[in-house]
Amino acid sequence: MDIEKFLLDKVTATVTSLYGEVAPEAIQLQKTRKEFEGDMTLVVFPLLRASHKKPEQTAEEIGQALVASTPEIAGYNVIKGFLNLSLSGTFWGKQLSEILANPTFGQGAPTGRHIMVEYSSPNTNKPLHLGHIRNNLLGYSVSRILEADGNQVMKVNLVNDRGIHICKSMLAWQLFGHGETPASSGLKGDHLVGNYYVAFDKAYKAQIKELMAQGMDEEQAKKEAPIMKQAQEMLRKWEAKDPEVYQLWQTMNGWVYEGFDKTYRELGVSFDKVYYESQTYLLGKSIVQEGLDKGIFFRKEDGSVWIDLTADGLDQKLLLRGDGTSVYMTQDLGTAYTRFKEENLDDMIYVVGNEQNYHFQVLKLILSKLGYTWADHITHLSYGMVELPEGKMKSREGTVVDADDLIDAMVETAREMSQELGKLDGLSQEEIHDICHMVGLGALKYFILKVDPRKTMLFDPKESIDFNGNTGPFIQYTHARIKSVLRKAAEAGAVPATQIDGTLLVPAETALIQMLTEYPATVKAAAANFSPALIANYVYELAKSYNGYYHDFPIMRESDPAKQALRLALSATVARIIAAGMALLGIGVPERM
């Protein structure tokens, strides 16, 4: 049951009977801050206009009337203009009973909406790095959250598998590779290809330097460098489907996909469908034609097609090159159109870095100018960069954090830490592997997802590896410890309660139950705001509160079986909600750790 709604009805009725009709927004209910006594608080300031009395007096009157009319409200106190209401133990007992009886607590009712979430979207010329990790974790988590909110979600990846940058890797491999393969080198495919991308850049820079030494200016040297011309020639051959180039392209991309798949598996993310730009890059031309027919786009003398957005405070934007080939915007218009049509979408979410804010602003604007109402259902889930203590990550300067290295380091640290604490004694190799993987990745995922996506975040390798405090492992630990207590209780023959006697509840317990009742609303808010951070912070608060409770009320030392049964039921529910919340973040919770 929605407690706020329940109280809202009661309070509205009471206020109306005391002072007559008031505007709905004048009734302001909120959770009571923990330094005050009570569960829910009515802010009476907005009601003074109707009551014509002082704040304290108004609160007093409403409090008295509420207690008299509503058995669920056990008492009240007034502090300045705030009426703090305490709900009865019976009421909270009933709340917990409802959660116990509902195995899908927090799962929203089906909305019937189809939502596509596009994320990851890598280039096939280099391995994934920390920035991609943020993208992948966000995309996956948001998908899970939208699902939990009752939507039908399709997770898709759009792989950028074509263009000059792939040709650079291919060319360098031809020139310097000596037939090296992932199998022969022992390298992960994406790393192997990435190495050749770097090799290209190195050779290219050397050639530029040489040309400049011969007296050419930098601008021209960049254009005239032979290796660059070769790469451009290769791209032309690719577009003409030259068999040899095409074959090499397929082989090297295949290596990269194998590498990416491994990283995705390690991260625990997945896709329902993968699009490839090599198959979609020609889309959108019919839309360009449509825009021309409708007079929304215009053609310049050289044949290129543009839209003028200066009236909207933006610039003119190119939609088709003079030679008739498409640009990024062209294909994005096309894919958006195709997807909404083919997949019958209600919403489309793009998880893409904030460097493309402008692009998506323009994309939406063009689509709505063309009269497509679904343009309003496109959301660019924009996220900030991940920075390192030394500053920005720059692949050219080698200051990137490689995704695979980072994952390995996290798991390894989890292993060392666990070993040091003696947590792994007596476990099988397989159990040890699973736990260390869950904890290491849990630390990484939680660290990234707990911050607001819009913000540029700082990744300090030393601090992120911390497993104490507001971290994934802390939450996993709380879960594991509850599970441990439940196992001990089962051995001793103690059974969790199925019906809750509210008269036994202590304040620490009603507070926990209240937090539990907030889970569905939190999921809803997270879905509405595309914010895993809301879930992360909720789960942390829940775990933290439980830890305090755990120390004050040891379950197995409780002599009253009824109280013990109640505590077991409450603990099990907390563990369940922690696991559910963490699942929305893509984080697993071990049974022991």
Add this chain to the structure above:
RNA sequence: GGUUCCGUAGCUCAGUUGGAUAGAGCAACAGCCUUCUAAGCUGUGGGUCGAGCGUUCGAACCGCUCCGGAAUCACCA
């Protein structure tokens, strides 16, 4: 210069539609393992919520102006 975003404790971050004395974690300091897992718990210190003005009973939150930072404004993707 235009557009968009960010600025909260020494550091990393929370702060729900405007509400009470602005919260966590890390770092520092002081306690707590013979009792269900100490990856834990309890306590102390630490703030001009970038600055100013306005809106109102009330502003970290809303509006305006300024300061600082980021991204972007390609016949790249």
